[in-house]
Amino acid sequence: MEKKVAIIGVGQSTFVRQYPGSIRELAFDGFKDCLLDAGITAKDIGASVVCSAPEYDKQRSPAGVFAEYLGLNPQPTFYVESLCSSSTTGIRLAYSLVKSGLHDVVAVLGFQKMSEISSSESQERMGRGADIQWESPFGTMMPAYYAMYARAHMEKYGTTPDDLALIRVKAATYGQINDRAVYRKPVTFEMFKDPENIMGRPVATPLRVGDCCANADGSSCIIVASAEKAKSFCKKPVWIMGLGSATTSVNLAGRDLFSGLSAAQDAARQAYEMAGVTPKDIDVAEVHDCFTIAEMMAYENLGFAEPGEGKELIRGKETYKDGSIPVNVDGGLLSKGHPIGATGGSQVRTIVLQLRDEAGDIQVKDPEIGLVHNIGGVGLYGNVTILGR
Amino acid sequence: MGKKKEVDDRFKKFGTVSFTAITKTNDFITHLENGKVAGTKCLDCGAAFFPPRADCSHCLTSNMEWFDVAGSGKLVTFSKLTFAPIGFEADVPYCIALIDYGPYKVFGRISSDLPEEDIQIGMEMKTVANTVSNGQLNYVFAKA
């Protein structure tokens, strides 16, 4: 394994329904958590990359605002976005900044304060992450797009709504024991069957309330560093082994695959090749479960299961902590929450803690290689990151 | 004071809520007003586009002609929304869907008079111009 670029610090805020502060204050929480973890100061950071999806708050160009608030002047900073995958796009950029030798230490700051707008406004914003000219005028929204994938997956492979409910139950199992999660309550399979329970209420058929992730306010921070800096600052560096990133047509009319996400398949292939590993080598994974169907497709697109056989993994509890391939044992987007721009960084944090053997109650036994799958839009952007200890 | 310039913003008529006013494919709206759903075809390479494009990224040219989305295609997938984004509340419930015509696909809504239990993946559907209740224009899929 190439040990050239490391992650030397990880942090995140607690994900909450409504953060009682401004976006710079929200960013401070994740940043502070990360600096304390890394044992460095703002002076040690050569550049920062700020990541979020635009239009949830009023601040234009948040990078400059955060740099001042976090003590990162006069170092350079800039903003990147790829919707829900913004902060792993930030990691990709940080990797290239460090690998090129331009900077030794780069902070990747992800944030989103979704509570600034209402839930239906939020659906409209997310819907406009798709094709605003030709699709949004029909009244599209994220759950409906993913529901179209769910319907196609069910038709092709016999996946059932019950299989999807099992994924939600797993997420809640771990969300309950994650003190950074927004949704700490249990979810049972029976709740989906109970007409009185909100979990089974349809949102966009065949997806129900229980199939959808929890909106949240949150921030995350990851410190990426050169091998030299990693050795001087850090006892347990985690190495970036593989990076994959791909895109597909924004308009569904331009796509051919509806039982999986082609950008995730392409990104996974690149990341495995760069890392020199196969799906069998992955010991623990974080996947982008914005909806239950998204986790099901991730099992297959990442090669943890053959296409159509993802349901066997969840039916057999293979993706639980003690299963053959633990997935989202921090509660995932479904229960930990999905503050868009902070999500990828939070996923990376979980995997880094796992590889350092510091994951506490959710620690998987002795993992050596972990994977992060982070998707922007409806499979529009796909980032896969492979980390090793 | 100069004379007020004419702005061709026909596209603001598209869909329940349009998020685009000005596009080089504004003729799409005039076709809809005439009861036709139209795509564009590149005169240089022959590629057919739906949604219509003004430019061909393959040829780097803009020599397009309009064609009618005619005949029928197969339903690829669909979803019925029971919760709508802001601006679409009055339309609920509605089904969004994708139809495969072979050389191109069409994304849109299923006609509201077709009950969900009669909708089957793979069924043959046609695309028809439609007026939304608020007077805007779109197109819907009906049984072929």
Ligand SMILES: [Zn+2]
């Ligand atoms: Zn052409």
